[in-house]
Amino acid sequence: GGGGEPLEEKLALRPTSETIIGHMYSQWIQSYRDLPVLINQWANVFRWEKRTMPFLRTSEFLWQEGHTAHATEEEARQETMQMLEIYREVVEQELAIPVWKGQKTPSERFAGAVDTYSIEAMMKDGKAVQAGTSHYLGDKFARGFEIKFLDRDNQFKYVHTTSWGTSTRLIGSMIMVHGDDRGLVLPPRMAPTQVIMIPVGPMKLREKVMEAFDPLFDEIKAAGVRVRADLREETPGWKFNEWEMRGVPLRLELGPRDVENGQVILARRDTGEKVTVSLEGIAQTVVQLLEEIQQNMFQKALAFRDENSHLGIDTLEQLTAHIAKSESENKTSGWVLAGWCGDDACESKIKEETKFTSRNIPFEPPVQKKACICCGKESQHSVWFGRAY
Ligand SMILES: [Zn+2]
Known part of the structure; x- marks a missing residue:
């Protein structure tokens, strides 16, 4: 059972x-x-x-x-x-x-x-x-x-x-x-498909576009990029939405005017930004952009974590007030770096009163806390506390 x-x-x-x-x-x-x-x-x-x-x-x-x-x-x-x-x-x-x-x-x-x-x-x-x-x-x-x-x-x-x-x-x-409201956002190193290539423009000009599209696909693939082409009959807009939802880091659009001008359009999933780049050296451009997306996603997550890591909460009253305020504003209460005297009783009292559990004692805490958040005695460790899955 x-x-x-x-x-x-x-x-x-x-x-x-x-x-x-x-x-x-x-x-x-x-x-x-x-x-x-x-x-x-x-x-x-x-x-x-x-x-x-x-x-x-x-x-x-x-x-x-x-x-x-x-x-x-x-x-x-x-x-x-x-x-x-x-x-x-x-x-x-x-x-x-x-x-x-x-x-x-x-x-x-x-x-x-x-x-x-x-x-x-x-x-x-x-x-x-x-x-x-x-x-x-x-x-x-x-x-x-x-x-x-x-x-x-x-x-x-x-x-x-x-x-x-x-x-x-x-x-x-x-x-x-x-992830965001539009769906998955996959870091390039994890994404099964890193670049989705989509031909755009009127169907009657498609054949012309494909003459440039196919070698472009081969060139990007040869650079070691996990690239895929979406040649289905749905509209470009429909395809854009689908691949955004599936979290593909980079979308490449190629239309008749792009072919004429020797350029492509690249759209980033992480920022939504669209850039027009030259067909010349395209594989290198794509590789660099994927690396930039990877770094940007890490930095974004780091900034979010640091914004929601509270270093100046020193008592249980302050922590309780912080949680109540966050909840009333519909914000996350994040984590708190708390001083801890080392006593199990203090740790379980924090949990009972706030539902915050100890995450870990970081090897390199951003600051050293002086006093236990619960009993006020001298702190032995600075500990991350937060709600957990
Ligand atoms: Zn204590």
Whole structure:
């Protein structure tokens, strides 16, 4: 059953991967020569969800999970940080979503982890998505599964393990961070189609246009751009709308007058801006523009996040007032960087009173807070708090 109710269909579920991987590691790992070990898999996961939401909270989703075992704590901790950094790089550089790298508070830590780290992203409604996590598991996991190895000094020791993962939630995040009222806005590096080419102008001149259109398509494709031509019979306006909705970063229009003048029209999805550019060197122009769009989308998301990250809220009263004001103005309340004394009780009181949960303790906070937002005692950490998916 799920949530206490019988399921409509019977499901056969596998146990969590740790149990299988832990068992195998205990068989495979005998000596320091067997280390390190890394297993990575993409797997589908089921979770009971009372209320689902496309991409962000689904009963079944695809995730990536990695599990490593090491001879030393130092090496395992390096792995934990390396994976967190790889997630940051992918999310910021490919998905154009800025994130905060940091450590989870003990209450938000993965069960069984010594330390949990995350990257946290802000959606357009100000809510947070945990976009990836990386855990240092110490030797807890090794003790649970008896994963021991004979070290160089002839001593049997427990391995140090890590695990890390991300999921198709990233797709949901990308949609929510960049999308607008017209539909998807995909960052060029993620877009399956980066450029959509559409011939325009009267049908009787189409043949003439196509004489220039076809080599142009080949030229852009040869530059490594994922280009597609829409030659359907619908009107250009209809096609424009459809490809805008599908988030294609760049639209190229070519009409009879453009052919005459040796030019094309390029329309950007991210800004709506239209420019007329020369046919000469068009492939290079397109490549540069796609890169510019990629950077612009990241900067736009960064500016939004920073606008909605509040650094000067110092007490729970101020936070409550800030939330009430934001709600009355129909604005997002965003996140707050709060001082925290380190006491679980303060963290849960913040959650109870504001529904803001701790996101992470950023490695590089924009400011260091002096006092706990809840009790006023000396702050141990500056922590991002916000509402989360
Ligand atoms: Zn406190």
